[in-house]
Amino acid sequence: xxxxxxxxxxxxxLPVALHEEDGAWTASPAPGGLVTALTPVLKRHSGVWIGWxxxxxxxxLAGALETVSAExxxxxxxxxxxxxxxxxxxxxxxxEIIWPLFHGFETRCNFEPAYWHDYQDVNRQFAxxxxxxxxxxDFLWIHDYHLMLTARELKRQSPELNCAFFLHIPFxxxxxxxxxxxxxxxxxxxLAFDLIGFQTLRDRRNFTLxxxxxxxxxxxxxxxxxxxxxxLGEHHLRAGAFPISLDYQxxxxxxxxxxxxxxxxxxxxxxxxxxxxxxMDRLDYTKGIPERLAAFGLALERYPxxxxxxxxxxxxxxxxxxxxEYERLRHIIEQLVGQINGQYTEVGDWVPIHYIHRxxxxxxxxxxxxxxxxxxxxxxxxxxxxxxxxxxxxxLDGTGALILSEFAGVAAEFKRRAILVNxxxxxxxxxxxxxxxxxxxNERKRRMIKLREIVRKNDIFxxxxxxxxxxxxxxxKSALTVDEFAPDFKLSDTE
Ligand code: GDG
Numbered sequence: 001x002x003x004x005x006x007x008x009x010x011x012x013x014l015p016v017a018l019h020e021e022d023g024a025w026t027a028s029p030a031p032g033g034l035v036t037a038l039t040p041v042l043k044r045h046s047g048v049w050i051g052w053x054x055x056x057x058x059x060x061l062a063g064a065l066e067t068v069s070a071e072x073x074x075x076x077x078x079x080x081x082x083x084x085x086x087x088x089x090x091x092x093x094x095x096e097i098i099w100p101l102f103h104g105f106e107t108r109c110n111f112e113p114a115y116w117h118d119y120q121d122v123n124r125q126f127a128x129x130x131x132x133x134x135x136x137x138d139f140l141w142i143h144d145y146h147l148m149l150t151a152r153e154l155k156r157q158s159p160e161l162n163c164a165f166f167l168h169i170p171f172x173x174x175x176x177x178x179x180x181x182x183x184x185x186x187x188x189x190x191l192a193f194d195l196i197g198f199q200t201l202r203d204r205r206n207f208t209l210x211x212x213x214x215x216x217x218x219x220x221x222x223x224x225x226x227x228x229x230x231x232l233g234e235h236h237l238r239a240g241a242f243p244i245s246l247d248y249q250x251x252x253x254x255x256x257x258x259x260x261x262x263x264x265x266x267x268x269x270x271x272x273x274x275x276x277x278x279x280m281d282r283l284d285y286t287k288g289i290p291e292r293l294a295a296f297g298l299a300l301e302r303y304p305x306x307x308x309x310x311x312x313x314x315x316x317x318x319x320x321x322x323x324x325e326y327e328r329l330r331h332i333i334e335q336l337v338g339q340i341n342g343q344y345t346e347v348g349d350w351v352p353i354h355y356i357h358r359x360x361x362x363x364x365x366x367x368x369x370x371x372x373x374x375x376x377x378x379x380x381x382x383x384x385x386x387x388x389x390x391x392x393x394x395x396l397d398g399t400g401a402l403i404l405s406e407f408a409g410v411a412a413e414f415k416r417r418a419i420l421v422n423x424x425x426x427x428x429x430x431x432x433x434x435x436x437x438x439x440x441x442n443e444r445k446r447r448m449i450k451l452r453e454i455v456r457k458n459d460i461f462x463x464x465x466x467x468x469x470x471x472x473x474x475x476x477k478s479a480l481t482v483d484e485f486a487p488d489f490k491l492s493d494t495e
Contacts, residue, residue, distance in 0.1 A: 005137035007047040012146040014051035014076050016068050027064040036247045037460035042074035053078040079129045088118025098145045102169050103286045103381040106179050127153035144168050151192035164195040164471040169383040171203040174213045194237050195471040199383045199409040201241040242467050244384050248459040251393040255366045263367035277312045278372035280387050282319040285329050288380040288423040293336040295429030303434040308350045310437050315356045369394040374436045376403045378423040384409040392455045398448045401436040417450045
């Protein structure tokens with residue numbers, strides 16, 4: 001069992017959604033896998049969550065946050081940011097530099113020096129807000145790439161603080177990472193943590209390769225497994241692979257409710273005697289949506305048996321709409337959908353792609369996933385990709401087939417139980433689409449049973465437990481073994 005005095009979580013956003021009506025602000029809990037997993041631990045350890053509440057307006061939020069706090073069972077501590085800070089630190093440094101760079105899209109980076117200053121500034125502000133909350137013996141767990149410098153700031157004041165970090169996105173190899181003008185500062189910032197968690201062994205290895213190549217004086221890395229020890233002078237830390245997961249039982253339960261069952265039934269009723277292939281992503285260039293649509297178009301051209309018999313439903317959730325890059329991507333996607341539908345639609349009968357560009361309710365998400373015979377999850381790069389795991393958890397009848405990118409973190413766990421594809425290989429993906437369409441029920445079941453077992457065993461609670469245990473027993477022998485938690489994915493696993 002997790003053994004910490006008090007758990008303090010810090011992330012860019014507080015787990016709340018704010019609502020404003022006639023100048024009055026209210027808040028409600030924002031659902032999500034991480035919130036679900038951390039809530040019981042935070043409750044048990046009278047925890048605190050620190051983050052930006054979601055508005056740059058100078059408004060009084062204490063009352064609204066207290067109400068949500070009471071509902072969630074732990075304290076919420078807001079870090080107020082103004083519009084300029086948000087622009088430079090979040091939209092700029094985090095989303096125009098770190099996000100593309102860490103996903104391997106270095107040509108999309110805008111290495112604007114002013115962003116770096118805002119990033120440092122806001123990281124200092126988060127650290128200062130946290131310092132005011134911390135008590136002796138607290139365990140501080142910081143999430144994601146927005147806050148990589150906070151430990152360095154905090155440790156200046158409290159060197160004994162136990163402070164861990166988890167990176168939700170990939171960590172790039174040295175030839176990409178070293179393009180970052182502030183590479184040394186970022187690595188030094190990360191080294192101030194006591195534990196650095198990555199999604200996969202590959203990310204952990206990329207990180208230690210970067211450390212070794214930067215030749216930081218006095219730095220030593222011990223071990224080669226999922227979790228390695230690092231020493232830098234008197235400071236000892238660990239870096240490890242901890243593949244994130246979801247609340248399998250809860251999703252399964254929700255997917256089995258009469259509400260979701262009926263939604264799934266109504267949804268499939270609209271496509272009688274046809275297979276559905278679902279794609280579901282935040283609208284983001286890392287998710288490989290245009291490539292996937294092109295592959296579907298090619299599959300329709302090459303394999304005429306798919307026409308009229310396989311419908312693609314692509315749900316893209318609006319995201320980061322203030323970044324021009326995302327607006328352009330939306331146009332590309334809409335153009336492709338228009339082209340393919342224009343070419344193949346049979347009026348009054350069959351439309352190849354049903355495209356949805358809006359956020360839908362959690363129950364609808366689960367209903368789409370439950371109803372679809374096939375899912376296509378083909379990011380060009382992804383830290384993990386929870387949609388793939390959600391598809392598996394929702395597949396109650398165990399007959400779904402999953403096409404999965406080799407470059408999603410989840411491929412390291414699912415391996416060949418999914419149909420692995422290179423998302424840049426349009427012909428290969430088109431062939432995979434035909435393959436799942438033709439896949440017989442026995443093969444579908446064989447694969448899905450194993451996939452469900454993988455997600456059931458490594459759910460979000462196991463993830464929290466493994467992470468916190470590793471963070472809080474860092475001077476003892478690691479409880480993790482190399483293969484148990486981070487089986488690395490090899491290209492030879494591709495079929
Ligand atoms: C980052 C990393 C890593 C989607 N449409 C709707 C909706 N969703 C939900 C999905 C899923 C979530 O959004 C997306 O999660 P992903 O993991 O796929 O991707 P990112 O947002 O990029 O997350 C990623 C993750 O962090 C966790 O560490 O796996 O690699 O990039 O849960 O179901 N939810 C609702 N309406 C929608 O329309 N309610």
